Amino acid sequence: MTTQAPGHTRLRVTRAGIDTYQQPVVYMHRDCEVCRSEGFAAMTRVRLDVGARTLVATLNVVVDDRLGLDEVALSEAAWTLLDPMPDALARVRHAEPASSAGALRAKVFGARLDDAQYLALVQDVMESRLSDLELAAFVTASAGDRLDNAETTSLTRAMIAVGQRLDWGDGPVLDKHCVGGLPGNRTTPIVVAIVAALGYRIPKTSSRAITSPAGTADTMEVMAPVALDLAAMRRVVEREGGCIVWGGNVRLSPADDILIRVQRPLDFDSDGQLVASVLSKKIAAGSTHVLIDMPVGPTAKVRGEAAAHSLGTRLAHTAGALGLQLGIHRSDGSQPVGRGIGPALEAHDVLKVLRNAADAPADLRERALALSAALLDMAPGSNAGTGLERARGVLDSGAALAKFLAICEAQGGFREPPRAAFTADVPAPASGRIAAIDNRRLAKLAKLAGAPTSPTAGLETGLRIGDTVERGQPMMTLHAESPGELAYALEHAATLQPFVLGEVP
Amino acid sequence: MTTQAPGHTRLRVTRAGIDTYQQPVVYMHRDCEVCRSEGFAAMTRVRLDVGARTLVATLNVVVDDRLGLDEVALSEAAWTLLDPMPDALARVRHAEPASSAGALRAKVFGARLDDAQYLALVQDVMESRLSDLELAAFVTASAGDRLDNAETTSLTRAMIAVGQRLDWGDGPVLDKHCVGGLPGNRTTPIVVAIVAALGYRIPKTSSRAITSPAGTADTMEVMAPVALDLAAMRRVVEREGGCIVWGGNVRLSPADDILIRVQRPLDFDSDGQLVASVLSKKIAAGSTHVLIDMPVGPTAKVRGEAAAHSLGTRLAHTAGALGLQLGIHRSDGSQPVGRGIGPALEAHDVLKVLRNAADAPADLRERALALSAALLDMAPGSNAGTGLERARGVLDSGAALAKFLAICEAQGGFREPPRAAFTADVPAPASGRIAAIDNRRLAKLAKLAGAPTSPTAGLETGLRIGDTVERGQPMMTLHAESPGELAYALEHAATLQPFVLGEVP
Structure with missing residues (x-):
């Protein structure tokens, strides 16, 4: 001794x-x-x-x-x-106990916390003073509707306070965000291109996939670099009006990136933490007008009317308290959008729409136009109701495509998305009419084929509710970067059948 | 590829x-x-x-x-x-999600779970199918009073079901348990000796320290082996009527040992999980009559009247539902018991009481007698009110000491507890009258000196509320196994002053 x-x-x-x-x-x-x-x-x-x-x-x-x-x-x-x-x-x-341990304990036992307590909690999250067990306790104690509106605003404010915050000077700064759960719903690159082509500022940061087969950042990355830092992002937006970059390098609301490490495996929805996550990133990015795309459907993230109303009210409350103009665009969340599911396959759909290709997926085009229109109509000084016409104008004229390519160049250079070397069709197990589609199973199959780690992997399907199929007819095509991964996904396609077949009427 | x-x-x-x-x-x-x-x-x-x-x-x-x-x-x-x-x-x-993941999610969102759901959860705990994050979510979702009485009983039943269960045949099987938080309150070896000396069966399993400077198993281990397996424990009880062994090797309610790994660092009290932990171990041990020692005080585990009532009601409900006779003995939890805090120092106090030494701590003796009396009065066939006299009889006569030594021999051999090589007095910083004592700080200082890892480490104090001290007079003596650890504890003694001094009246 x-x-x-x-x-x-x-x-x-x-x-x-x-x-x-x-x-x-x-x-x-x-x-x-x-x-x-x-x-x-x-x-x-x-x-x-x-x-x-x-x-x-x-x-x-x-x-x-x-x-x-x-x-x-x-x-x-x-x-x-x-x-x-x-x-x-x-x-x-x-280690001394984290200074926010008392606030965490109070929240676990059901107390309401104030601005100062959420700030202490989020600072301790940032400095890794809370263990993963304590983060899990925070996520659990916030599950469902356990944060009220005032607490949601306090948490949002705290998450903004611990990160960087962009200032774009005068004028509106537009943005859009999808609450998610709909495979192939890759409207962001199209909306950004349309809105920027019309002269608005739209500095979009996106996430990589957390539990899905592709995030917007993953899809964008097969067409252009996305891992820009804050200075590079600012140069792109100053030159082109818009960008589509990965949020991970710009450290807007970085506490959110830490909380995700326990939110992802636990997968307990918390309306309060969802709102704080989305709005803190938007406000930190300097946005003034934000449109939320909210697909509602039984296998989407928002499953029904009550959930949509509750989440919408909470978003509106916090946005109002923090001076952000917010619009909510509800959409059909019962089936996928476009044909591809997976980073490169979705990029092909995006480019077809921007290029006005004859085989461009009509549903993706219509959704991107509707979202662009709603966002344009929110912008100050615009004549309400003219958004759709203006959006269609720049999309049809090729101005949106030109803007998209210019943004890609500014981010480091455009490239055509590649295609997977191995594909296989999945035949219909019986004849019938498609009564429902399980978005979660579609996403799972695309992931089993290798998405998003293998960027060209995933699946394609053009089938929609109401279509009829014959037994043996291909229902979807799996794409993989190796025969092994293709076999793996194919093996699971039978048990993870995403199409619910009914009688042909 | x-x-x-x-x-x-x-x-x-x-x-x-x-x-x-x-x-x-x-x-x-x-x-x-x-x-x-x-x-x-x-x-x-x-x-x-x-x-x-x-x-x-x-x-x-x-x-x-x-x-x-x-x-x-x-x-x-x-x-x-x-x-x-x-x-x-x-x-x-x-890994596939645990089969109880749905039940866990339901509990997190506030649902009440039934017998089958708790059994599924506890089975998944046992097979490590739940991650530590999920265990943290379960602990958080059970915090405070979030399990109702029926759920507490379901959880207790499930925890019994996944472990071994002892059957002692006919006749009463007595036991006692302290809900804790009081340093030096080492009554168990004395109570077991008294009750077994009177011919009752009392197969006591104890824990090692989790967050305290000594558990009963740690204290007992400086006097006799305690890491017995189930067969060895049974032999001791069949021969001597009682035992004091470590619960970790006998696997009664083993799910509890797993939950502790997240309960300990999170330290969120849950009345439901506490009751399930205590009663599942007692029922699995085959006990029929159990006395709960419940010290109540501002720095004890149970801090006041309302908490004591709530915990007592819940214990009684689950005990009743599972056919266990339960008594609750409330006691003063405002200050420590005995002189020593730390495994060997507490063992010396225990032996002095059993040996009727002139300098035996009177408070430890009186508490052990009161608990023995209450337990004896619960036993079937005993004349109510005679317990205290019978307990004092075998303690004063030396029969309890003889029984204790016989139990130690049966467990593998008695040894005299050692003493630490290094000690230092902590002087009073001022003169005054002791108005309050912080049990948590006393425990912390004993741990800083090395307890329970260093078995002879800890501290000794004879001071109690109401005593007066002169500035510079020793208030406690620190014991350590190395000069470094002694210096470390001494360094913190000033900032962790456990004695609140008031005016001398």
């Missing part, structure tokens, strides 16, 4: 080479002096001090000789957060 | 040498073919099949060459659960 007081020993900081997603984890040897003197065990929350930098992380304990006794090894997330110098030494001790 | 369908590749099963506490984690290389073809990423829930055995675990992704591309490495918990043969090969794929 040493006579040095524990807690004064420094450990060498090394890289563990382990990806634990966004949760910072550190590894120390079971027999390391600091573990023993501090009474550390696996899952202890520890604090590292390296010079003036601090990191709070969860401890995993190494029990064999792969780690030295004088070493603290960092997971990839911990390494990125601490960003240590070579040969750095760390002091490691018990 | 291979033409073999993904999911058919087998990986070599190796040991990662990493302790992640009870959460099973597996490590695979980022570039491993299975990760790529299945679209695995860090935190993906995966299922391993090795022959007929299955394990569900959380994936961490290795990004350097410390792991082979053909390898899946298991954390210590995963290794123990899967228990693979040498050279085992595993098929790894996405």
